[in-house]
Amino acid sequence: MFTGLSAFPLTPMNESGINENEFARLVQHVAEAGVDSIGTLGSTGSYVYLSREERGRIAKLGVENAGSVPVIVGIGALRTRDVLALAEDAQRAGASGVLLAPVSYQKLTDDEVFSHYETVCRSLSVPLCVYDNPGTTHFEFSDELHGRIAQLPQVRSIKIPPVVNDIHAARERVTRLRKLIPSDVTIGISGDPAAATGLNAGCDAWYSVVGGLFPEQALAITRAALAGDTHNTSALSDALEPLWALYRDYGGSLRVAATMAELSGKVSQPCLPQPLKTLEGDDRKRVAQVLVQLGLM
Template identity: 75%
Template sequence: MFTGLSAFPLTPMHEQGVRENEFSRLVERLAKAQVNSIGVLGSTGSYAYLNREERARVTQLAIESAGDVPVIIGIGAMRTRDVLALAEDAQKAGASGVLLAPVSYQTLTDDEVFSHYETVCRSLSVPLCVYDNPGTTHFEFSDELHGRIAQLPQVRSIKIPPVSMNLNAARERVDRLRALIPEDVTLGISGDVVAATGLTAGCDSWYSVLGGLFPETALAITRSAQAGDFKTAQRLSDQLEPFWALYREYGGSLRVIATAAEILGKVSMPCLPLPLNTFQGSRRARVEQVIEELELR
């Protein structure tokens, strides 16, 4: 489950609730494309903006729409108490795995984060992926802490932040971490822009924003890399440079992918929870232009 392409769909919503039919259709599309897993309620799925009931409902819809593709549910929350409740909901609904980021308001210590994972793992009967995303959680994992947490028996993967664009540096990063974790714990790359580099450097999976909306495009890169054809993987990624430029210039992937989904009519507008907004005006026009140019659909 924690290898290959893990596709992270948006959770389209309005101010009163989730756009359920649209969400189900996004998941069905991923299942039809036969991605390796579907990462529901990740950062792209706006988990941090939904309440427990909404998250339970989204989980249920995802599992109903995912066919035989494993569903991984994001269970992050500020409080250990709430994560335990979300873990219970996810497991009851039939999730194949869970994804946990150390979401913070007050800066967390290494020991607090370790205890948090330890407590949550004790309540789990499904495997867990450690979600390392300092850009949103504002917690920086040390390699040593990753090593400690990865010894917990439920931990089976680590979703790591973007590696260097430099392949040697990326390899060193992956090797350094690999040396500290058990053999059966996979490493997955985040950051679509460096996904091909990450897979070439030895990552087992790609936790993908792009793949949540354009599964075929992301699968082509992933399958090339899995077949050992890293040159093709990199070439396919390089072809998407105009899209990666949007991520870089417009402050990350979420608003870009959400705007793209609106433009393509996959989701209604608005699809993000206020205060977040998709792009309007010239930025929206540029996203539209890039989608057409790259024939993304």
């Protein structure tokens, strides 16, 4: 489950609620494409903007529409108490695993983060993926802290931030982390533009935003990497450079992915929780041009 391509679909919504039919179709699409797992309620799934009831509903819909594909459900929240409740809901919905980021308002210490994961792991009957995302949580894991947390019995994967676009430095990063974690804990790369480098550097999985919309392209990159074809992995990723440039220019993947989803007709507009907005004006036209250029629309 924590290897290969894990596709992370959007959670389409407006201020009236979640568009359940559109979410179900997104999940069905990536499942039919043959992804290795589906990650619901990640950052692209806007989990922090949803109530417990809404998150429980998304977990249930994800499992119901994924067929035989394992579903990983995000359970991050500010308080450990709330994470425990969300973990219970995810397990009750039939999740195959959970994804936990150390969400914070007050800056957390290493000991607080370890205690957070330790407490949550004691309540789990499914495996957990550690979500290392300093861009949104403002907490930076050290490799040593990852090593401590990876010893907890339910931890089976670490979702690391984008690696530098240097294969040698990326391999050093992955090798350094592997020395500190058990052999049965996988390392997954996030940050779509860095995915090819991360996979070629030895990561076991790609936790992918673009895979939640266009799984065929993401699967081609992942399969090439896991087959050891580093040249083709890089070439396939390089072909998507116009898309990666959008991520860089517009501050990350969420607004770009949501805009692509609207333009390609996969979701209706608006699809993000206020005050977030998809791209507008000339920026939106640029995204449309990239989709046409890449044959995605």
